[in-house]
Amino acid sequence: MESFLQTLIAGVLLGGLYALIGIGMTLIMGVMKIINLAHGELMMVGMYIAFWMFAKYGIDPYLSVVIASPILFFLGIFIQKFLVNPVLKVDSILPENQVILTVGIGMVLANLATILFTSDYRSTPVSYATKAWYLSDYWNNAPIELSLSFPWTVSFVFAVVITGILWFFLSKTDTGKSIRATAQDLDAALLMGVNVKRMRVVTFGLGAGLVGAAGCLFIPIYYLYPSLGGKFTLIAFVITILGGLGSTIGAIFGGLILGIFESMTATYVGMGWAPVGRFLIFVVALIFLPGGMASLLKKKRMRK
Amino acid sequence: MLAIKNIDVSYGDVQVIWDLSFEVRQGEVLALVGANGAGKSTTLKTISGILRPKRGEILFENQPIHTVEPFRLIEMGIAHVPEARRLFVEMTVEENLDMGSLKGEARKDRAATKEIVFNLFPRLRERQYQLTGTLSGGEQQMVAIARGLMAKPKLLMLDEPSLGLAPILVREIFNVINRIRQEGMTILIVEQNVKQTLAAADRAYVLENGRSILEGSGTELSNNPHVQAAYLGV
Numbered sequence: 001m002e003s004f005l006q007t008l009i010a011g012v013l014l015g016g017l018y019a020l021i022g023i024g025m026t027l028i029m030g031v032m033k034i035i036n037l038a039h040g041e042l043m044m045v046g047m048y049i050a051f052w053m054f055a056k057y058g059i060d061p062y063l064s065v066v067i068a069s070p071i072l073f074f075l076g077i078f079i080q081k082f083l084v085n086p087v088l089k090v091d092s093i094l095p096e097n098q099v100i101l102t103v104g105i106g107m108v109l110a111n112l113a114t115i116l117f118t119s120d121y122r123s124t125p126v127s128y129a130t131k132a133w134y135l136s137d138y139w140n141n142a143p144i145e146l147s148l149s150f151p152w153t154v155s156f157v158f159a160v161v162i163t164g165i166l167w168f169f170l171s172k173t174d175t176g177k178s179i180r181a182t183a184q185d186l187d188a189a190l191l192m193g194v195n196v197k198r199m200r201v202v203t204f205g206l207g208a209g210l211v212g213a214a215g216c217l218f219i220p221i222y223y224l225y226p227s228l229g230g231k232f233t234l235i236a237f238v239i240t241i242l243g244g245l246g247s248t249i250g251a252i253f254g255g256l257i258l259g260i261f262e263s264m265t266a267t268y269v270g271m272g273w274a275p276v277g278r279f280l281i282f283v284v285a286l287i288f289l290p291g292g293m294a295s296l297l298k299k300k301r302m303r304k
Numbered sequence: 305m306l307a308i309k310n311i312d313v314s315y316g317d318v319q320v321i322w323d324l325s326f327e328v329r330q331g332e333v334l335a336l337v338g339a340n341g342a343g344k345s346t347t348l349k350t351i352s353g354i355l356r357p358k359r360g361e362i363l364f365e366n367q368p369i370h371t372v373e374p375f376r377l378i379e380m381g382i383a384h385v386p387e388a389r390r391l392f393v394e395m396t397v398e399e400n401l402d403m404g405s406l407k408g409e410a411r412k413d414r415a416a417t418k419e420i421v422f423n424l425f426p427r428l429r430e431r432q433y434q435l436t437g438t439l440s441g442g443e444q445q446m447v448a449i450a451r452g453l454m455a456k457p458k459l460l461m462l463d464e465p466s467l468g469l470a471p472i473l474v475r476e477i478f479n480v481i482n483r484i485r486q487e488g489m490t491i492l493i494v495e496q497n498v499k500q501t502l503a504a505a506d507r508a509y510v511l512e513n514g515r516s517i518l519e520g521s522g523t524e525l526s527n528n529p530h531v532q533a534a535y536l537g538v
Contacts, residue, residue: 171399174406174411177395177399177402177403178403178406180394180395181392181403184392184393184395185392187354187386187390188386188390188391188392189392189403190354190374191352191354191374191378191383191384191386191390192378192406192455193376193377193378193379193406193407193455194375194406195373
């Protein structure tokens with residue numbers, strides 16, 4: 001019971017961070033109709049920004065969120081404007097050549113990082129890295145002992161707050177509504193006066209900014225090396241599929257499910273099996289729930 | 305107000321509009337009628353900039369608009385209610401209406417216009433927080449027209465508003481069109497439902513195979529032998 005609850009807590013905390021990574025990819029997927037396979041590499045860039053800010057100037061990684069996100073936002077805009085858009089215009093034999101382009105961008109970023117920063121593993125040794133709250137500190141005769149890691153919790157809270165801000169932006173502001181409208185029906189959005197081209201650029205920037213923030217939240221609890229991007233691209237991809245392509249709420253649930261499932265596999269099957277669990281859930285989702293969480297949510301809403 | 309001058313329009317190599325000219329005058333209801341594939345919807349898409357004419361020009365209030373970026377047209381005063389409604393189905397009725405009023409004056413008057421629109425379609429007031437994907441076809445069409453009205457356009461273009469609706473709803477939609485016109489809005493309507501459209505329109509053009517073959521007032525065309533034989537089944 002104790003280890004189950006502890007695993008569940010760890011899973012939810014990890015899931016919240018995964019959700020933030022997944023949402024960025026999902027947003028881009030919704031508006032552009034392409035999977036951004038450089039997503040994890042963008043996160044790696046965000047992590048390096050947080051790392052160097054910490055190593056050079058001693059800036060706390062959590063503060064780097066406000067530095068890395070804007071930088072990644074503009075990097076995303078640059079990628080969309082000068083790399084993806086020109087490729088959109090080209091008639092090619094490959095219909096998905098923008099996806100292949102993102103693979104290339106990812107490789108360039110990963111190799112640039114290797115050349116510039118070497119392939120050493122790095123981390124930010126923050127003072128609170130091992131700090132934790134224990135249930136027995138607050139409840140003397142607690143029947144079970146649970147702990148809550150300080151950096152994991154802070155990262156989770158940050159992820160929830162950022163997701164909340166994003167939700168507010170997408171559902172309450174005109175620009176946010178325009179992004180959703182563009183994802184749902186591009187021509188209709190154009191007729192409503194939405195500058196669709198600009199929305200594409202803004203969305204790519206937003207997706208990159210979000211994953212940059214996720215990078216800053218990950219570095220206090222993780223380690224960093226140039227080729228880590230591929231792993232997180234895959235995670236984001238699984239979440240996007242699990243959530244139902246293009247659905248933000250679906251991505252939040254997808255992230256949580258993946259986080260919980262991974263930490264369950266790690267506890268009950270073995271540490272090394274967590275990636276197996278990840279892809280098991282991916283295959284299961286593709287076979288039994290091809291529409292993702294979004295299709296479940298929709299069914300429920302229809303029944304109401 | 306709107307002048308179409310000798311436009312040719314093609315989808316790739318297939319030309320669908322041939323040397324089409326017509327004009328919409330201030331305050332009138334102008335109808336383009338014709339069968340499937342006559343080029344009616346293509347004409348509206350060309351006006352709103354989704355398609356571009358290969359030849360000819362389109363003037364709105366004496367300014368050429370066939371070179372203007374399509375997303376600027378709604379601000380200039382042209383609202384297009386597209387065929388098959390094209391709502392944002394995963395947004396609520398209210399959010400769809402907000403999408404209709406993103407720019408300029410319309411944005412400032414959003415709350416007031418919404419009130420007017422809800423008075424025109426009381427059913428939408430009841431449904432304002434519902435996702436439009438869950439509405440019936442008739443209600444969806446109302447949202448589509450309402451979304452167009454939210455832009456406070458000078459010219460409202462309606463593409464097949466009666467498509468796929470039960471006769472009683474068709475009558476309701478045409479009643480609304482009459483009420484909008486009494487407010488002084490200029491309307492360009494495209495329809496296959498020729499009889500009701502000619503009754504509602506001040507003037508109409510008959511399109512066949514991408515060419516305009518007849519023009520006249522609604523009553524003139526209703527009495528025209530060709531129109532009667534081809535579209536009214538008389």
